Amino acid sequence: MYPKSLDRLIESFLRLPGVGKKTAERYAYYIVNNFSKDDIEKLMENLSGVKDKIKRCRVCGFLTEDDLCEYCSDSERDQTTILVVEEPKDVESIERCRKYHGLYHVLNGSISPLNGIGPEELNLQTLFKRIKESKIKEVIIATSATVGGEATALYINKILENEEVTVSRIAYGMPVGSSLEYNDETTIMKALEGRKNMR
Numbered sequence: 671m672y673p674k675s676l677d678r679l680i681e682s683f684l685r686l687p688g689v690g691k692k693t694a695e696r697y698a699y700y701i702v703n704n705f706s707k708d709d710i711e712k713l714m715e716n717l718s719g720v721k722d723k724i725k726r727c728r729v730c731g732f733l734t735e736d737d738l739c740e741y742c743s744d745s746e747r748d749q750t751t752i753l754v755v756e757e758p759k760d761v762e763s764i765e766r767c768r769k770y771h772g773l774y775h776v777l778n779g780s781i782s783p784l785n786g787i788g789p790e791e792l793n794l795q796t797l798f799k800r801i802k803e804s805k806i807k808e809v810i811i812a813t814s815a816t817v818g819g820e821a822t823a824l825y826i827n828k829i830l831e832n833e834e835v836t837v838s839r840i841a842y843g844m845p846v847g848s849s850l851e852y853n854d855e856t857t858i859m860k861a862l863e864g865r866k867n868m869r
């Protein structure tokens with residue numbers, strides 16, 4: 671039996687995605703053996719920092735410490751294009767290929783009836799509102815090449831049927847079933863360039 675405090679630390683690591691018992695134990699040991707008091711304090715500060723400071727951008731849903739995220743508050747970016755992704759990390763993937771200079775919209779997931787996630791559970795209303803109220807000319811849908819990602823793309827396209835915007839879907843030369851984060855910059859760049867009009 672581990673001492674209680676060590677057990678509790680292992681329990682905390684076990685809550686992280688992709689971390690099993692062995693890895694959780696390895697992290698816990700590592701901290702006990704290698705972290706100084708300063709390291710621990712820094713870690714605690716960073717952990718509480720993300721909880722206290724990070725919130726969703728009120729326009730696009732990306733993560734920010736301010737009211738607006740760095741993309742929404744950047745007037746240099748193309749204000750006529752919105753690229754729609756499932757997760758904040760997808761924004762980072764697109765940014766890494768340095769090919770896209772428009773705005774973003776983060777849905778926080780995709781439609782998944784099996785998991786009880788319908789359109790109402792996603793950050794969609796603000797998207798439709800943005801499109802109605804601003805000068806958006808093109809909506810690029812970059813949800814993943816999964817059943818849920820496809821269903822979400824079709825749903826958005828349907829809702830925007832009567833709006834005067836081009837709705838395009840990025841070209842999945844990417845393997846089917848893949849999400850953006852597993853693809854390198856060149857693949858993402860090609861997917862963007864080869865996007866197809868959904869109408």
Ligand SMILES: [Zn+2]
Nearest residue numbers: 727730739742
């Ligand atoms: Zn934003």
